Amino acid sequence: MMSTSLDLALRQQQAVYWRNHVLRTHDIAAVTPAAIHDAAARLQRFAPYIAQVFPQTQATNGLIESPLQDIAAMQKALQQVTGRLLIKRDSDLPISGSIKARGGIYEVLKHAETLALQSGKLSLNDDYSVLAQNHWREFFNGYRIAVGSTGNLGLSIGIMSAQLGFEVTVHMSADARQWKKDLLRQHSVIVVEYDDDYEAAVASGRSLAAQDPLCHFVDDEQSTDLFFGYAVAAERLQQQLQDLNVRVDAEHPLYVYLPCGVGGGPGGVAYGLKHLYGEHVKPVFVEPTAAPCMLLSIATEQHEAISVADIGLDGKTAADGLAVGRASGLVSRLMSDRLHALSTVADDDLYRYEALLWQQEQCFIEPSAAAGFAAYQMQMAQTDTPATATHIVWATGGSMVPEAERVDYLAYGMSLLKQD
Secondary structure (H helix, E strand, O other): OOOHHHHHHHHOOOOOEEEOOOOOOOOOOOOOHHHHHHHHHHHHHHHHHHHHHOHHHHHHOOOOOOOEEEOHHHHHHOOOOOOEEEEEEHHHOOOOOEOHHHHHHHHHHHHHHHHHHHHOOOOOOOOHHHHHOHHHHHHHOOOEEEEEEOOHHHHHHHHHHHHHOOEEEEEEOOOOOHHHHHHHHHOOOEEEEOOOOHHHHHHHHHHHHHOOOOEEEEOOOOOHHHHHHHHOHHHHHHHHHHHOOOOOEOOEOEEEEEEOOOOHHHHHHHHHHHHHHHHHEEEEEEEEOOOOHHHHHHHHOOHHHOOHHHHOOOOOOOOHHHOOOOOOHHHHHHHOOOOOEEEEEOHHHHHHHHHHHHHHHOOOOOHHHHHHHHHHHHHHOOOOOOOOOEEEEEEOEOOOOOHHHHHHHHHHHHHHHHHO
16 A cells, blocks of 8 residues: 555656565466576577677677666766766667667567468477578568567567567657657558557557458567567676676665666566575666656566556656556566665656766667656665775666767756856
């Protein structure tokens, strides 16, 4: 049962930090560590293909991965002197420049593999780079893929599906940025625009796809395949932490700050990390004050049965990728006993952190990707946060943002910093 004080704070769009006291276990049969290992193996099989059709991945041998780096200057600017602050730059993931490149691309690849294996023309032991050949593009062109999105998932699904040869449709909510729609159309993706919110775009896309037996709908609210694609990030992060000599144990806990929309991306990452590190990792989700759907979902234990509209919020936020009114019930249940805390952030603070990061580290991320810094600051204000902890802000997107929009974002953020 959600407290009256939390209910009031959410209704008033206050920035809050809520320690998770629910800790109720929900086992979902399809979600297992074995499924994550299966996903990792599948991505490895596709690596030769990815390296061939996306040359920017050749340095990582066809794996879609991002750097983990220290941001000591940012930590100092935030006036934090204990622990170690790093940033996970999914903002620079190749192909589509956001965390959605993990789950979205994985689900498309899995569907392509399933169709190719069923055709009898591909085996698991083949070199998957053959899928770049024209006859395979013609084969996939007989099938369709659809998705509902506020933007970044649509980019990942659209670009990957079109590259393979699928006919792909992206149903985009009113929150979606124009440049994302334009970029998809440049890749020959069909973009269906809605004057309504994310939930409506997904529902319409799902309904239309259900009428077409040759169409695979990527369901951001319910897909376990998306979830597994995100979860693969955990083992790769573990290796990166080892490379940076970062210990994760009882004396050196790991706090990971993850911006959250419907929940698939942060949920998958958090699930994978909890499997590896158990109680020594502390995932913290952060959402816009106008759209705290996951916090509402878990705190009330109503999961997908409750929407931010039920507490009088419209879900409208500058963090377009997080403009979601109803959380994934799948993720909400899985996270109930895995999240350390959930928090919210006001839009203007996103621009402040985005501009400060650029000023201190020359690292550009989009506003929604800066949400993790707000959660970090709130966590550091908690008296029980160990001085020996490591903190990772997960930057979820940014490298695809056009230069003109970057200039506008940073100018606004800098103006806010000057006012402070």
